[in-house]
Amino acid sequence: MKPSALAAFLGAALVALVAFLFVRIAPPSESALPASLRANAAQMLALTNRLEVEQGSVRLTRVDGEVVEVAAEARVGIGDRIEVSTDGLATIRWFDDSVSRLSGGTDMRVTAADYAPLDPSETHVRFELTAGTVWSKVAGLVDDASSFEAASGSVVAGVRGTAFNFAVDGPLVRVEAVEHAVSVRAADAPVSVLTRGKAAQAVDGSSARALSVTSFKASDAWHARNKAADAKEGETLKRLVLARLRARxxxxxxxxxxxxxxxxxxxxxxxxxxxxxxxxxxxxxxxxxxxxxxxxxxxxxxxxxxxxxxxxxxxxxxxxxxxxxxxxxxxxxxxxxxxxxxxxxxxxxxxxxxxxxxxxxxxxxxxxxxxxxxxxxxxxxxxxxxxxxxxxxxxxxxxxxxxxxxxxxxxxxxxxxxxxxxxxxxxxxxxxxxxxxxxxxxxxxxxxALPAPVVSAPVPLPAPEEPSVVSAPLEPVNGQAVMPADQDAGGKPSAY
Structure with a gap:
C-alpha cells in the first residue's frame, strides 16, 4: 500500500474510532430514547377535524379562498366556512373527540381548533354560527384552561363537557342545555348558567340586561336523533380511546x-x-x-x-x-x-x-x-x-x-x-x-342532612381570552412529527 493511501486509511480509521467512542460515551439525547419513551400524550387525541356529510351536500370554503363541494368527507381547520345544503345533515368530529352535528341550512365558521404546544391536554374549540342549528357533544375537558364555545355575534355559549344545542334564526339566538350545564353571555348582560332542561334566548346586538331563560323539553325529532347518536358515540369513543392508549x-x-x-x-x-x-x-x-x-x-x-x-x-x-x-x-x-x-x-x-x-x-x-x-x-x-x-x-x-x-x-x-x-x-x-x-x-x-344551598344571582365573569394558536409541531409520536390541529406541514392554519 502506498504511503499516501496508508495515511488516508489510518486517518479514516481514526475518525471512525473517535465517532464510535463519542457515541458510546456522550449522553444520549431525547431523540436517542427508545420509541416507547418518545411517545407523546397527544396520542390520546384524534389530532384532526373531520367533516362527514350524511345527507345532501356541504360547501367548504377554505381560509385561503378555495371552495370545495363535499359529498362525503373532508378535513376542516381554523378559518374554514361550512355551509350545509337545506336538505343536508353533517357532522364535525373535532380533534379533541368532541362532536358537532349540523342541521340543514347551517352556515358556520371555525375560529379555533388548537391545543397548547407543550401541553396537549389544553384544548380549544370555537365556531361562529350565522344560521342553522348545531348540536354539540363535548368531550370532557381535562385541563382548567381548555374551552369549547359556540358564538353568534355577541352571544357566546361555553361548556366544559356536556351536550348542548345552539341555533340561529335571523337575529334570534337560542341555547339549550341538554346535559349538565352551559354558561351563556350576551352583549352587556350578566353571564347566565343554564342547567339541564333550561334554554336561553337572546337577540344578537340587543342591549338587554338579561337573557330570556325558560325550560324546554327535548321531544322533537332533532333532539331524539342526536340523543341516540350521543349514546352510540359514547361507546365508540370509549373503544377508540382505549385503542389509542394501547398504541401509546x-x-x-x-x-x-x-x-x-x-x-x-x-x-x-x-x-x-x-x-x-x-x-x-x-x-x-x-x-x-x-x-x-x-x-x-x-x-x-x-x-x-x-x-x-x-x-x-x-x-x-x-x-x-x-x-x-x-x-x-x-x-x-x-x-x-x-x-x-x-x-x-x-x-x-x-x-x-x-x-x-x-x-x-x-x-x-x-x-x-x-x-x-x-x-x-x-x-x-x-x-x-x-x-x-x-x-x-x-x-x-x-x-x-x-x-x-x-x-x-x-x-x-x-x-x-x-x-x-x-x-x-x-x-x-x-x-x-x-x-x-x-x-x-x-x-x-x-x-x-343537607339544606338547599343559598344561590346568589349570577355574576358577570370575565370573557375568556382568545386561545393562542399552536405554531409549532409537538414532539414526535412513534418517530413521526405530529402537527398541531391548526397547522399542516405547509403552515396552513387548518387541520389537514
Whole structure:
C-alpha cells in the first residue's frame, strides 16, 4: 500500500474510532430514547377535524379562498366556512373527540381548533354560527384552561363537557342545555348558567340586561336523533380511546415485546449523564402511569400500580430539578408529565361513582394533577374544574339509577361547602338536589342532612381570552412529527 493511501486509511480509521467512542460515551439525547419513551400524550387525541356529510351536500370554503363541494368527507381547520345544503345533515368530529352535528341550512365558521404546544391536554374549540342549528357533544375537558364555545355575534355559549344545542334564526339566538350545564353571555348582560332542561334566548346586538331563560323539553325529532347518536358515540369513543392508549403504551407484561421494552428503558434510565438520566426518568414515569391506567381499564391492574407510578414520577421530578439546569427545558419536562396525567383521565372519562375501582383511580388522577400544579392560581382553577366534574358524575350516576348516590353525604357536603364560595356552582348543585329529591327515597341521607344551598344571582365573569394558536409541531409520536390541529406541514392554519 502506498504511503499516501496508508495515511488516508489510518486517518479514516481514526475518525471512525473517535465517532464510535463519542457515541458510546456522550449522553444520549431525547431523540436517542427508545420509541416507547418518545411517545407523546397527544396520542390520546384524534389530532384532526373531520367533516362527514350524511345527507345532501356541504360547501367548504377554505381560509385561503378555495371552495370545495363535499359529498362525503373532508378535513376542516381554523378559518374554514361550512355551509350545509337545506336538505343536508353533517357532522364535525373535532380533534379533541368532541362532536358537532349540523342541521340543514347551517352556515358556520371555525375560529379555533388548537391545543397548547407543550401541553396537549389544553384544548380549544370555537365556531361562529350565522344560521342553522348545531348540536354539540363535548368531550370532557381535562385541563382548567381548555374551552369549547359556540358564538353568534355577541352571544357566546361555553361548556366544559356536556351536550348542548345552539341555533340561529335571523337575529334570534337560542341555547339549550341538554346535559349538565352551559354558561351563556350576551352583549352587556350578566353571564347566565343554564342547567339541564333550561334554554336561553337572546337577540344578537340587543342591549338587554338579561337573557330570556325558560325550560324546554327535548321531544322533537332533532333532539331524539342526536340523543341516540350521543349514546352510540359514547361507546365508540370509549373503544377508540382505549385503542389509542394501547398504541401509546405498547407491549404489556406477558406480551411479545415486553422484555425488550424493559431492557431499552433500563438502558435509558441508566445513563451516566445526570441530565440525560433525568429526561429518561420523566419519560419512563409517564409510560408507567399510562401502563397502570390501561391495566385498570382492561381489568388486570390495581390501584397499587397507579400509586407506584406516582412514586416513580416523584423520583423523576427530583432528578429533573437536580440535574436539568436549563429552566425552559426543566419546565418542559415537568409539563410533559402533567399533561400525561391529565390526558390519562380521558381513558376513565366515562367512569362514574357506581364503578368503585375505576372511579377511585379517576379521583387519584385528579388529585395528582392538583398536586403537580405550578402555583396556587392553577390549584384554584383545577379545584373548580374537578368539583364540577364530580357533581356532574354524581348526577349522571343518580339519573342512571344508582341510588347509592342518595347516601353520599360526605361528598355532597364537600360540594356544598364549595358552592358557598361560588354562585354559579351553587346553581349546579341546586339542580342536582332537585334530581335527588325526585329520585332518592324520602328520608335519604343527602336530603335530611343537607339544606338547599343559598344561590346568589349570577355574576358577570370575565370573557375568556382568545386561545393562542399552536405554531409549532409537538414532539414526535412513534418517530413521526405530529402537527398541531391548526397547522399542516405547509403552515396552513387548518387541520389537514
Amino acid at each position: 403504551v405498547g407491549a404489556m407484561p406477558g406480551e411479545t415485546g415486553w422484555e425488550e421494552k424493559q431492557r431499552e428503558i433500563a438502558l435509558a434510565v441508566g445513563a451516566e449523564d445526570p441530565a440525560a438520566r433525568a429526561k429518561a426518568l420523566i419519560a419512563a414515569a409517564r409510560l408507567r402511569a399510562a401502563e397502570s391506567v390501561l391495566a385498570l381499564v382492561e381489568g388486570t391492574g390495581s390501584r397499587g400500580a397507579v400509586e407506584a407510578a406516582f412514586v416513580q414520577g416523584d423520583e423523576a421530578i427530583t432528578a429533573v430539578n437536580a440535574a436539568v439546569t436549563d429552566e425552559g427545558e426543566r419546565a418542559r419536562l415537568l409539563q410533559s408529565l402533567r399533561a400525561e396525567i391529565k390526558l390519562l383521565g380521558r381513558a376513565l372519562e366515562q367512569a362514574l361513582p357506581d364503578d368503585e375501582a375505576l372511579y377511585a383511580a379517576k379521583e387519584r388522577l385528579r388529585d395528582r394533577t392538583w398536586a403537580l400544579a405550578e402555583d396556587a392560581q392553577e390549584c384554584e382553577r383545577l379545584t373548580a374544574l374537578h368539583n364540577r366534574a364530580k357533581l356532574f358524575e354524581l348526577q349522571d350516576a343518580l339519573l342512571g339509577g344508582w341510588t347509592d348516590a342518595c347516601s353520599m353525604t360526605a361528598e355532597v357536603d364537600s360540594l356544598r361547602d364549595y358552592a358557598l364560595e361560588d354562585a354559579p356552582f351553587a346553581t349546579l348543585l341546586e339542580a342536582f338536589l332537585a334530581d335527588a329529591k325526585r329520585l332518592c327515597p324520602r328520608r335519604a341521607p343527602i336530603l335530611s
